[in-house]
Amino acid sequence: MILCFIEIRDGKIKKSSLETLVAGRRAAEALGFPAEAVLVGSAPEGAAAEIGAAGAAKIHHLQNPALTDYSSQGFALAVEGLVRETAARAVFFPATAMGRDLAPRLAARLGVPLASDCTAVSVSGGRLVFTRPIFAGKALLTLALPAGPAIATLRPNVFPLDAEPGPEAEVVPHAVAIPEGAVAGKVAEILSESGAAIDVAEADIVVAGGRAMKGPEGFARLSDLAAVLPRAAVGASRTAVDAGWIGHSHQVGQTGKTVSPNLYFAFGISGAIQHLAGMSSSKVVVAVNKDPEAPIFKVADYGIVADLFQVVPALIAEIKALGS
Amino acid sequence: MNILVFIKRVPDTESRIRIDREAKSIVEEGLNFVLSPYDEYALEEALRLREAKGGKVTAVSFGPDEALSTLRKALAMGADEAVLIKDDLREAYDPLRIARVLAAFVRARQPDAGLILFGRMSVGSDNAAVPPMVAEMLGLPQATVVTKLEISGQEAAACREIEGALEKVAFRLPAVVSAQKGLNEPRYETLKGIMAAKKKTVPVVTLAELGLSGEEAVPRVEILSLELPAAKQAGKILPGTAEEAARELVRLLRNEAKAL
Ligand SMILES: Cc1cc2nc3c(=O)[nH]c(=O)nc-3n(C[C@H](O)[C@H](O)[C@H](O)COP(=O)(O)OP(=O)(O)OC[C@H]3O[C@@H](n4cnc5c(N)ncnc54)[C@H](O)[C@@H]3O)c2cc1C
Ligand SMILES: Nc1ncnc2c1ncn2[C@@H]1O[C@H](COP(=O)(O)O)[C@@H](O)[C@H]1O
Numbered sequence: 148m149i150l151c152f153i154e155i156r157d158g159k160i161k162k163s164s165l166e167t168l169v170a171g172r173r174a175a176e177a178l179g180f181p182a183e184a185v186l187v188g189s190a191p192e193g194a195a196a197e198i199g200a201a202g203a204a205k206i207h208h209l210q211n212p213a214l215t216d217y218s219s220q221g222f223a224l225a226v227e228g229l230v231r232e233t234a235a236r237a238v239f240f241p242a243t244a245m246g247r248d249l250a251p252r253l254a255a256r257l258g259v260p261l262a263s264d265c266t267a268v269s270v271s272g273g274r275l276v277f278t279r280p281i282f283a284g285k286a287l288l289t290l291a292l293p294a295g296p297a298i299a300t301l302r303p304n305v306f307p308l309d310a311e312p313g314p315e316a317e318v319v320p321h322a323v324a325i326p327e328g329a330v331a332g333k334v335a336e337i338l339s340e341s342g343a344a345i346d347v348a349e350a351d352i353v354v355a356g357g358r359a360m361k362g363p364e365g366f367a368r369l370s371d372l373a374a375v376l377p378r379a380a381v382g383a384s385r386t387a388v389d390a391g392w393i394g395h396s397h398q399v400g401q402t403g404k405t406v407s408p409n410l411y412f413a414f415g416i417s418g419a420i421q422h423l424a425g426m427s428s429s430k431v432v433v434a435v436n437k438d439p440e441a442p443i444f445k446v447a448d449y450g451i452v453a454d455l456f457q458v459v460p461a462l463i464a465e466i467k468a469l470g471s
Numbered sequence: 472m473n474i475l476v477f478i479k480r481v482p483d484t485e486s487r488i489r490i491d492r493e494a495k496s497i498v499e500e501g502l503n504f505v506l507s508p509y510d511e512y513a514l515e516e517a518l519r520l521r522e523a524k525g526g527k528v529t530a531v532s533f534g535p536d537e538a539l540s541t542l543r544k545a546l547a548m549g550a551d552e553a554v555l556i557k558d559d560l561r562e563a564y565d566p567l568r569i570a571r572v573l574a575a576f577v578r579a580r581q582p583d584a585g586l587i588l589f590g591r592m593s594v595g596s597d598n599a600a601v602p603p604m605v606a607e608m609l610g611l612p613q614a615t616v617v618t619k620l621e622i623s624g625q626e627a628a629a630c631r632e633i634e635g636a637l638e639k640v641a642f643r644l645p646a647v648v649s650a651q652k653g654l655n656e657p658r659y660e661t662l663k664g665i666m667a668a669k670k671k672t673v674p675v676v677t678l679a680e681l682g683l684s685g686e687e688a689v690p691r692v693e694i695l696s697l698e699l700p701a702a703k704q705a706g707k708i709l710p711g712t713a714e715e716a717a718r719e720l721v722r723l724l725r726n727e728a729k730a731l
Contacts, residue, residue, distance in 0.1 A: 156634070219603060219613055244633035248615050251566065251600035255607035260567035260692050263598045276695060281564070281597050285488040286497065287698050288564060294691040332612030332642025335628065339636045346635035352730075376731075395618070395653045396632060401484050401594070402508060402652045410730040421484050427700070431730040433720065439708075448706040449723060451716040461717035469721065469731075 148233055149175040149182040150207070152226070152240040152249070153198060158191050163241035163303035163349065165201045170268055170306040171239045172202035177270035178236070183207060184316065185229055185238075187222050188214040199316040201308070206316045207233070211323040217245060218333035223252035225323045230257065232321075235296055237275055239268075242300035243348075254298040261298035262290060264405070266305050266428060275299075283401050283424030303349060304407040305428065345380045347397055352410045353429070355382030355399055357422075359415020359437075359455060363392045368459050369414065375466045382406065382426075384416045400425035414455040418443025435459075472526040472585035472644075474517045476550070477573055477601070478510040480534050480541040481594040488699070495694045496561050506541045509590025512650035515657040516620060517588050518549045524622070527551045529581065533572050534558050539673055546668035547660035554580070555675045563690035564596055570604030572688060575681040577609055589649040591616050599649070606647035614640045618653040 151171040154164040171182040183205040184198045190208055198206055209225040230238060230253070238253065240246035242264040254261040266287075267278035275297050278289045292298070347353055354373045360366055366381060373379040381397055388398040399406055401421040411429035416422060418434070418441055426432070427446060434447035435455045444450045451458055482488075482502040489498040506514075517528045530545035532538045533556040542553035556576055577584060587609075592599035599615070606613035614620075614629035618637070621628045625644045630637045632651060660668075678688050707723070709716040724731040 161634075219606070219615075223607065244616060244631065244638070247599050248603060248613070248631075251570075251598075251603035252607045252613070254567065254600070255570060255604040258567070260565045261600060262692075263566075263600050279597075280700075281697075282482070282486070282488045282497070282595050283484070283597065284700060285486075286490060287696075287700055288694065289696045289698070290564070291693040291695060292691070293693055330612075332614065332640055332646065334638055335641040336639040337633075337636050338630070338639060344635070349634055396635075398652075410724065410728075424484070431724070431728045432706070433724075434706075444706070444708070446703050448728065449720055450706055450708045451713070451720065452708060453713045453716060457713035458717055461714045462721065465717050465721040466731075469725075 148180050148235050149237045149239060150185050150230065150233070150235045151182055151203065152238065152246065153184050153186045153194070154241055154243060154245050155186070155188065155191060160191060160194060160197055161241060161243065162308070163243055165197070166303065166306040166308050167239045167241045167301045168198065168201045168203055169308055170301055174268050174270055174275060178273065185209065185226060187225055188217070190318070195315045195318055199313045202311060202313050203316050204313070206318045208318050208320045209323050210320055211325050213325045213330060214323065216334045218330045219248050219252050220332065221325060221330045222249050223256055224325060224329060226253050227256045228323060229321065230296055237297040237299070240300045242302045246300045250298055250300045257295055257298070259295040259298060260292060261300070262292060263300050264302050265299050266302050268299065268301065280428070284427045285424070302405070302407060302428070345378055347380045347382045347399060348404045348406050350378055350380035350408055352376045352379035353382040353399070353406050353408045353426070354379055354412045354414070355384070355416060356387055356414045357384035357416035358386040360387055360392060366393045372459055372463050375463055384422050413443050413447070414459065416443055417441050418446065472520070472524060473581060473583055474520060474526060474528045474586045474588065475577065475581050475584045476510070476514045476517045476528060476530045476545070476588045478514060478530050478532050478541060478545055479507045479590070479593045480504050480532060480538040481507045484508065484594055490697050490699060495697045497697070504537065504541070506544050507590050507593045509592060509650055509652070511657040512652060512654045513588040513590050514545055514548060514550065515655045516650055518658070519655060520586070520622065529554065531556065531573070531576060533569060542673050543668050544660065546671050547664040548658060549664060553671070553673045555673055556681070557675050557677055560690070562596065563692060564694065565690040565692040566596070566598045566600035566604055568688060568690050570601050570608060572678065572681070572683060573601065574605050574608035575683050577605070579681045585645050587611070587645070587647045589647065591649045591651045602647050602649040611646050612642040613647040614642060615649040616651045617648050618651050620648060620654065
């Protein structure tokens with residue numbers, strides 16, 4: 148059995164954890180056993196239907212009042228108990244802030260390594276095989292985890308969410324015992340950023356700008372473009388972030404976020420290796436740059452050699468025209 | 472407070488990666504190695520905490536002899552002490568192995584460390600796994616990907632980046648914290664610091680001296696292949712004025728790429 152961790156944020160199931168579940172179901176099918184979901188703490192309304200639709204017949208719901216707020220210690224302890232009880236062959240997490248905080252802790256409890264931020268999972272010779280980008284995508288490492296349950300985090304937006312509607316999942320409650328003093332830290336508060344409706348790492352479309360944006364006003368134009376596109380977020384190069392034109396949470400690249408949207412726009416971004424590191428797994432890349440020699444064109448599917456300040460409004464107009 | 476900072480020597484982020492297919496590893500020859508960028512934020516935070524509250528900063532690296540120069544840089548930036556844990560293996564991309572060694576070091580040499588700092592992830596292995604693993608092995612709370620850290624007495628609060636928001640984590644010391652860009656602006660080494668660092672000795676400890684048997688330090692990740700990603704085909708450059716190109720782009724994104 149493969150256990151797939153379902154992440155809840157703001158009382159909702161995170162899409163990336165459903166992607167993880169679908170990937171888990173596929174791998175489990177190839178191995179001839181099921182994938183089941185694990186949900187810790189409070190379960191949102193409609194979870195059984197949503198998880199059933201992603202292909203799991205069973206949800207293990209781990210409960211204890213101490214698991215209401217996320218803590219790496221409490222959650223790792225709870226999931227470890229379930230892994231041992233069910234003798235799960237593997238546990239998959241989304242490679243989100245929570246998944247990457249939690250999965251290594253679980254792996255350490257089980258005394259096994261893990262595969263972080265995987266972009267492919269397959270089955271070969273009866274075992275799970277993981278592929279993960281290393282050196283920020285400059286190389287691909289394919290590995291197996293022979294020692295005990297295979298723990299992996301899967302990169303969001305990479306694994307397709309095919310809806311092959313299944314019946315509502317059965318919820319199996321488990322009361323978890325948490326010893327006194329086992330949790331010495333937990334989430335105290337979530338401080339929301341104003342306006343950032345969709346995070347760059349989760350958006351279907353990323354509209355990114357670089358040094359050429361010249362200032363916060365330039366980024367306001369990119370927000371206008373993002374606003375007319377479905378599930379779009381604004382991204383930025385480090386140069387733009389360091390200049391203070393936009394917050395660090397928008398930075399894409401080696402020292403920023405790794406994004407894999409369906410569509411990535413690079414406006415006035417030269418395409419430095421550290422920037423490419425964060426966006427090279429995007430499905431379609433569009434580059435707009437005045438310099439025909441800019442390295443970004445080497446990774447772009449479509450390029451426009453022009454002044455971005457002319458292209459952005461023209462694009463907004465074209466996209467608006469589509470809608471009407 | 473005794474502050475420990477774990478630092479790693481890694482190829483710089485500009486590096487062109489070449490692969491030795493037989494050895495299933497990267498070709499190290501010709502690469503320029505640096506202190507992993509996130510580890511620099513961790514070290515800077517340690518130095519600032521010491522400056523504000525007193526105590527001692529020890530930088531520790533698990534790696535080959537060449538990691539001594541990375542440790543010298545840490546001393547030049549202002550660390551009080553540096554220690555090399557000698558590794559005779561190549562990079563094995565196994566975070567559990569590294570975490571076991573670092574946790575054994577803490578138990579054997581620095582059991583009273585009040586704060587253990589790491590980088591968010593080491594450039595190259597890109598795991599971001601060692602800090603939570605060490606925290607678990609030592610039974611400590613953790614705050615990872617931290618952009619703000621506040622400590623008062625034995626209580627700490629950290630802001631960590633999550634999707635679309637900041638998460639504030641409250642925890643007790645001793646604890647593990649991993650540093651993200653934004654936590655601080657690392658200082659440059661001063662000439663005085665570099666001279667002082669030259670005078671310090673950097674002790675080298677072996678795995679056996681940390682009480683680790685060979686078995687415990689064996690990599691458990693089985694590397695099947697290491698490859699370069701497929702080169703991308705050159706894309707289409709769309710001609711015409713900005714308006715013409717924008718129109719053609721939207722058409723292609725809809726009809727050809729099916730991305731709109
Ligand atoms: C350790 C390390 C980590 C790093 N991490 C990151 C990271 O996470 N993310 C990141 O992005 N960078 C990172 N960098 C920085 C990176 O090396 C580059 O410096 C940076 O990406 C350049 O940003 P840019 O493309 O916006 O600016 P530039 O390189 O200056 O490019 C600006 C581009 O805009 C074009 N242009 C100018 N005006 C116009 C116009 N009106 N219309 C159209 N095009 C125009 C120019 O032709 C040029 O190509 C890192 C560097 C280091 C050393
Ligand atoms: N060999 C090592 N020696 C010392 N610290 C390390 C080593 N490997 C990883 N670390 C620490 O763990 C952090 C995360 O590394 P990783 O899990 O490999 O991405 C790094 O930023 C370092 O602080």
